Amino acid sequence: MSARPISDGKAAERRLGWWLCAPAALVMLIVAGWPILYSVLLSFQRFDLRFPDDKAWIGFDNYQAVLSSEYWWNAFGVTTFIMIVSVAIELVLGMILAIIMHRTLVGRGLVRTVVLIPYGIVTVVAAYGWRYAWTPGTGWLANLLDESTAPLTERPSAIAIIILAEVWKTTPFMALLLLAGLTVVPEELLRAASIDGASKWQSFVRITLPLIRPAILVALLFRMLDAFRIYDNIYVLTNGGQDTSSVSILTYHNLIGGLNLGIGSTMSVLIFLTVALIAFIFIKVLGTSTPGSDK
Amino acid sequence: MAEIVLDKVTKRFRDGTEAVQEIDLTIADKEFLILVGPSGCGKSTTLNMIAGLEDISDGELRIDGDRVNERSPQDRNIAMVFQSYALYPHMTVRENMEFPLTIAKLDKATIKQKIDEAAEILELGPYLDRKPSDLSGGQRQRVAMGRAIVRKPKAFLMDEPLSNLDAKLRAQMRTSISRLQKSLGTTTVYVTHDQTEAMTLGDRIVVMRAGIVQQIGTPQDLYERPANLFVAGFIGSPTMNFLPGELVNSSIATAIGEIPISDRLRSGLSEHGPTGRDVIVGIRPEAFEDSRFVDDQTAFTFPHDIDIVESLGSAKLAYLDVDIDARAHEHFAEIAQESGAEDVFGSQQIVAQLDARSPVREGDSMEISFRPDDIQLFDPTDGTNLTEHD
Ligand SMILES: Nc1ncnc2c1ncn2[C@@H]1O[C@H](COP(=O)(O)OP(=O)(O)O)[C@@H](O)[C@H]1O
Numbered sequence A: 001m002s003a004r005p006i007s008d009g010k011a012a013e014r015r016l017g018w019w020l021c022a023p024a025a026l027v028m029l030i031v032a033g034w035p036i037l038y039s040v041l042l043s044f045q046r047f048d049l050r051f052p053d054d055k056a057w058i059g060f061d062n063y064q065a066v067l068s069s070e071y072w073w074n075a076f077g078v079t080t081f082i083m084i085v086s087v088a089i090e091l092v093l094g095m096i097l098a099i100i101m102h103r104t105l106v107g108r109g110l111v112r113t114v115v116l117i118p119y120g121i122v123t124v125v126a127a128y129g130w131r132y133a134w135t136p137g138t139g140w141l142a143n144l145l146d147e148s149t150a151p152l153t154e155r156p157s158a159i160a161i162i163i164l165a166e167v168w169k170t171t172p173f174m175a176l177l178l179l180a181g182l183t184v185v186p187e188e189l190l191r192a193a194s195i196d197g198a199s200k201w202q203s204f205v206r207i208t209l210p211l212i213r214p215a216i217l218v219a220l221l222f223r224m225l226d227a228f229r230i231y232d233n234i235y236v237l238t239n240g241g242q243d244t245s246s247v248s249i250l251t252y253h254n255l256i257g258g259l260n261l262g263i264g265s266t267m268s269v270l271i272f273l274t275v276a277l278i279a280f281i282f283i284k285v286l287g288t289s290t291p292g293s294d295k
Numbered sequence B: 001m002a003e004i005v006l007d008k009v010t011k012r013f014r015d016g017t018e019a020v021q022e023i024d025l026t027i028a029d030k031e032f033l034i035l036v037g038p039s040g041c042g043k044s045t046t047l048n049m050i051a052g053l054e055d056i057s058d059g060e061l062r063i064d065g066d067r068v069n070e071r072s073p074q075d076r077n078i079a080m081v082f083q084s085y086a087l088y089p090h091m092t093v094r095e096n097m098e099f100p101l102t103i104a105k106l107d108k109a110t111i112k113q114k115i116d117e118a119a120e121i122l123e124l125g126p127y128l129d130r131k132p133s134d135l136s137g138g139q140r141q142r143v144a145m146g147r148a149i150v151r152k153p154k155a156f157l158m159d160e161p162l163s164n165l166d167a168k169l170r171a172q173m174r175t176s177i178s179r180l181q182k183s184l185g186t187t188t189v190y191v192t193h194d195q196t197e198a199m200t201l202g203d204r205i206v207v208m209r210a211g212i213v214q215q216i217g218t219p220q221d222l223y224e225r226p227a228n229l230f231v232a233g234f235i236g237s238p239t240m241n242f243l244p245g246e247l248v249n250s251s252i253a254t255a256i257g258e259i260p261i262s263d264r265l266r267s268g269l270s271e272h273g274p275t276g277r278d279v280i281v282g283i284r285p286e287a288f289e290d291s292r293f294v295d296d297q298t299a300f301t302f303p304h305d306i307d308i309v310e311s312l313g314s315a316k317l318a319y320l321d322v323d324i325d326a327r328a329h330e331h332f333a334e335i336a337q338e339s340g341a342e343d344v345f346g347s348q349q350i351v352a353q354l355d356a357r358s359p360v361r362e363g364d365s366m367e368i369s370f371r372p373d374d375i376q377l378f379d380p381t382d383g384t385n386l387t388e389h390d
């Protein structure tokens, strides 16, 4: 879309817009901007609370240390794996739930409420629920398995359980965002498609999906950003044991457990950068994918 | 190419509304059939039942002799044009028209050829790569038509396809739809609430009111022999004039005088009750004429004051205030409300369409004539035409 010349009135309106945003922007700058800036500053320093006298500016040394660390890359891999697998499963399940909610005619409110319950439960509480369920001897899920197994003490099964907990909790959120997309698709288009000979599946793939693409992308973006910062479920279920640390868990252990502010801040900055990159890519894709836009 | 038969087809919605009641209708192969009636009378519901978008509650729908009640829309091979056009916004014009063909899994070359053909007929060539959002209303309408014709379906169903266009474009499209239908020879069911559209397009017209078929016939039939007050008032523009009257021996006493009963009316009336009964007299505005231009000996002439004169260029409309008996108003009001013609039904005014050369002016008193054989007589209680029987 080419830039259109802006009239004077429009320009004045925009200026007013900026002024109206200014107070909020200022507050954001103070409460969010400053901590971010502060951790960036910390990331360029050697700053270990156990040896406060050693504090010094060391340039990119922290970054070199983190980026060459096996622990970091292991956590990065685990996080990415959990993010991709859980978001993919959530997308499929969320879509199915969204379609069910969209198509339900009777008891619509009840169905929506029931679907949303998992999302309404505090993550840590739900995570403890899962942890007890998988504890050998006492847990109802663990009892379904062989007696000798303790799924949370082995890496593959522990990661699977973490993913399960994530999916169980956030699928409703996904479903809700997708439902919002579905309600925007005019019923008449689907009727037209069925007249044109399309089966339900064909009209879903060729009409509905392209039209709700923006909603799907927004849902994916939100969930990926969230999933990449996964913390509470892992904290409760394994606390990073069996090499199941996410980058957030690792950061926490360095920052709070290890009291190493320099390394911890470096990790936070790296997480921030990764998240920003994901967001950037999505917004690039989003910007040109809205139906009716020129590209 | 198909014959469509509706056999006592009824639609009851979940909430109990009977939107369509026992429609009996045979739509011949290649026929252009119009469903017309005021908004909410069940036209779209009928069309949707033929398309398969609504379940049929009762009765049977047959296409080419096969019962299709249980068939889903995609198995009926029928094309539909929606009022909103229902174009797929994420597809180009070409992709929109290709859609039914790709679903039918035709090969690329055939698809291309069919699209080019349709684009040629509908003059859509220059727009094939545009998105619907970049088209004007008329162009979108043509794309919707294109998507319907590429498939060579058994029938076209059109639900008020022109109602979103402005008057001039509507008149143009009306002609091109008519021409297109004739050249393709595809059975077409066309829904409209506009009686002009119905009269100009249809081979036959079905007039509906509140889910019930009032009359089925050619435009000429409906105009000359309306089955009841509703059809009489709905068809024709300006609307037919209605006057309460009383049968007295060989004439009808009305506010504009004693109108003699013609032979045609008398033979129709003979089986309808004795002298002295109340009737409603219907006279089309076109039946009136300025007496100066009439030399027919049988014409009935009456003098009257003219209140308003409107010149249409090709004719003049004269409005006459008359003293209408209030007894008949109840039935008028009901019908007027449903047909959206409140200004004419039961009003205290008669509209006469006169020769453009008539020198009549507002406030004049003049002589107006009409042929007594041109009037219709209706039963004031149930509205049926007293002189027309099947
Ligand atoms: N889904 C529905 N549920 C209940 N009543 C309906 C439904 N759709 C239409 N109706 C009713 O059926 C009647 C006929 O509607 P419709 O066929 O759309 O009329 P038309 O197309 O002639 O304007 C109307 O009174 C309308 O309110």
Ligand SMILES: [Mg+2]
Pocket (backbone or CB within 6 Å): B043, B044, B045, B159
């Ligand atoms: Mg309708």
